[in-house]
Amino acid sequence: MKTNHVGLGLAAVLFLSVLGCHSGIKQVVNSAPAAVTPLPDPIAPSDPTGTPKPTGAPFFVSQLLKFHVPWPTVIEVAVDGFIMREQPQGCGDEGCYIVLSNTEAPSGQANFVIQVFPPAYKRRANKLEFEVTDVSVNPSLKGEMLASKPLRLIMIEALGPVLGGPPNPASVPGTPEFAALHDGGFFDFIGLSSQQDADAYYQAIDPTGSKKTLKLWKSVNGFNPNDDTLDDAKAVYFNGGDLGFGRSMHMKKKPNGDIAYYVSNYPTVEDARRGTNLIATVAMDHSPGPQGGSRFTKFYVYNNVGDGAIVSSADLDGNGQKFVPKLCIICHSGAAGSTGAGDVGARFLPFDLASFQYSSVGGFGRSDQEAEFKKLNAGILDTSKSAATEGLIQAWYGGASLPQPAQISDAVPAGWSGHDDLYLRVVKTSCRGCHITRNSPVDFASFTSFDAKSGSAETFACSTRNMPHAKVTYQRFWLQRLSGPGGPTDQVGLLKQAGLSGWSSSDPCPN
Numbered sequence: 001m002k003t004n005h006v007g008l009g010l011a012a013v014l015f016l017s018v019l020g021c022h023s024g025i026k027q028v029v030n031s032a033p034a035a036v037t038p039l040p041d042p043i044a045p046s047d048p049t050g051t052p053k054p055t056g057a058p059f060f061v062s063q064l065l066k067f068h069v070p071w072p073t074v075i076e077v078a079v080d081g082f083i084m085r086e087q088p089q090g091c092g093d094e095g096c097y098i099v100l101s102n103t104e105a106p107s108g109q110a111n112f113v114i115q116v117f118p119p120a121y122k123r124r125a126n127k128l129e130f131e132v133t134d135v136s137v138n139p140s141l142k143g144e145m146l147a148s149k150p151l152r153l154i155m156i157e158a159l160g161p162v163l164g165g166p167p168n169p170a171s172v173p174g175t176p177e178f179a180a181l182h183d184g185g186f187f188d189f190i191g192l193s194s195q196q197d198a199d200a201y202y203q204a205i206d207p208t209g210s211k212k213t214l215k216l217w218k219s220v221n222g223f224n225p226n227d228d229t230l231d232d233a234k235a236v237y238f239n240g241g242d243l244g245f246g247r248s249m250h251m252k253k254k255p256n257g258d259i260a261y262y263v264s265n266y267p268t269v270e271d272a273r274r275g276t277n278l279i280a281t282v283a284m285d286h287s288p289g290p291q292g293g294s295r296f297t298k299f300y301v302y303n304n305v306g307d308g309a310i311v312s313s314a315d316l317d318g319n320g321q322k323f324v325p326k327l328c329i330i331c332h333s334g335a336a337g338s339t340g341a342g343d344v345g346a347r348f349l350p351f352d353l354a355s356f357q358y359s360s361v362g363g364f365g366r367s368d369q370e371a372e373f374k375k376l377n378a379g380i381l382d383t384s385k386s387a388a389t390e391g392l393i394q395a396w397y398g399g400a401s402l403p404q405p406a407q408i409s410d411a412v413p414a415g416w417s418g419h420d421d422l423y424l425r426v427v428k429t430s431c432r433g434c435h436i437t438r439n440s441p442v443d444f445a446s447f448t449s450f451d452a453k454s455g456s457a458e459t460f461a462c463s464t465r466n467m468p469h470a471k472v473t474y475q476r477f478w479l480q481r482l483s484g485p486g487g488p489t490d491q492v493g494l495l496k497q498a499g500l501s502g503w504s505s506s507d508p509c510p511n
Contacts, residue, residue, distance in 0.1 A: 214308030241355025415446025455502025
């Protein structure tokens with residue numbers, strides 16, 4: 001069954017989770033975007049690092065940049081991808097920055113002028129990358145809640161030998177990296193599927209085309225295509241933990257035990273609530289294959305036109321189209337080899353309510369939807385779940401029979417007893433989202449299993465820089481500043497002090 005690519009024109013959004021393999025987009029900045037304007041005559045305040053320019057040596061002081069975003073906006077600046085600040089200026093081992101002006105314009109925009117200085121040992125060619133996302137207009141969001149709504153300025157090494165001053169965003173050839181040393185994009189850790197792989201996968205799971213549109217898929221799986229009030233469960237939320245989309249999630253279980261979920265994705269949670277500006281829909285069903293037999297999990301991606309035609313690929317990170325099924329199983333687990341009869345061994349991801357954000361409109365807050373989310377999580381227990389997923393859902397709801405009506409978001413699995421801080425502040429936010437679908441020890445279901453893989457984790461996080469492997473999660477891992485008296489101020493620092501056999505306090509991992 002031939003399918004088309006999905007091309008979705010919403011700037012600065014990326015996603016991969018709960019129903020994974022989700023269609024989304026990110027606009028890569030190959031030249032200065034309209035909202036970012038290099039000033040022709042940079043002001044040159046004193047270098048706050050206090051390092052004089054060596055005679056005849058390359059010296060980087062950023063060009064001043066002026067840009068505007070919706071007011072009010074908290075400015076977050078990342079220097080070499082390792083620091084996040086919310087103050088008008090700041091310095092650290094990683095460098096310094098100054099917000100020279102921040103004013104509210106009559107148009108309701110916030111105008112910023114920023115100058116950035118790298119540390120002395122990095123005085124060499126650099127380039128700048130800018131990304132502006134407008135996830136929510138809620139001005140009360142602060143700190144971590146803004147991690148998915150940043151105005152970000154990232155300084156990284158230039159691709160070309162441009163010395164003596166920063167190239168502006170339009171003057172450096174090539175695609176800017178997301179952050180320091182991470183230039184390959186995401187979703188490729190297990191390799192990439194091809195168009196032929198995607199066609200073969202869809203042919204294996206739906207040889208007759210009975211699910212070639214979303215409307216047909218809904219009918220086959222017991223949904224009423226025209227009335228979602230008949231769904232077994234549904235919820236609206238914003239996935240601020242790893243993808244950055246407003247979502248409308250739906251579930252239906254048939255009398256024969258087959259169960260299916262679909263999620264329609266939107267730019268914001270308010271779009272999801274209203275059903276406006278649909279981007280794409282991703283569906284998963286747990287049912288026998290076309291030839292019968294045991295149930296297994298299958299993926300489908302549908303576009304936003306008419307009845308929703310099935311599509312085979314999406315550009316999720318600005319580095320080109322990537323195809324199902326590997327685009328899906330990178331987070332949902334499964335075999336990375338052939339598609340075979342369509343059963344790649346994939347699994348559903350549980351719904352982590354603490355990682356979501358919610359509408360302030362009555363009926364759509366977290367407390368308003370707790371019962372629906374509990375049904376969504378309980379449904380996952382009727383699929384081919386991992387042991388770690390089952391254990392987490394039971395911990396969230398107080399036991400095997402799920403007696404608690406509301407999710408206990410700070411529940412710590414028994415295997416992590418005595419290591420609560422590491423689990424809640426690092427593993428929960430930066431690892432669990434995808435690893436929970438794996439088998440032990442890669443499921444990180446206990447401190448012992450995490451410690452067994454800590455050496456590999458240190459390599460993937462600090463050396464190859466390809467973990468965490470979804471953009472918002474990666475961003476939070478490096479940029480989040482931990483609060484609390486004493487102790488590490490970031491996730492890397494916490495990992496260094498956690499007593500892990502493969503990750504010591506002396507490991508050269510920037511933080």
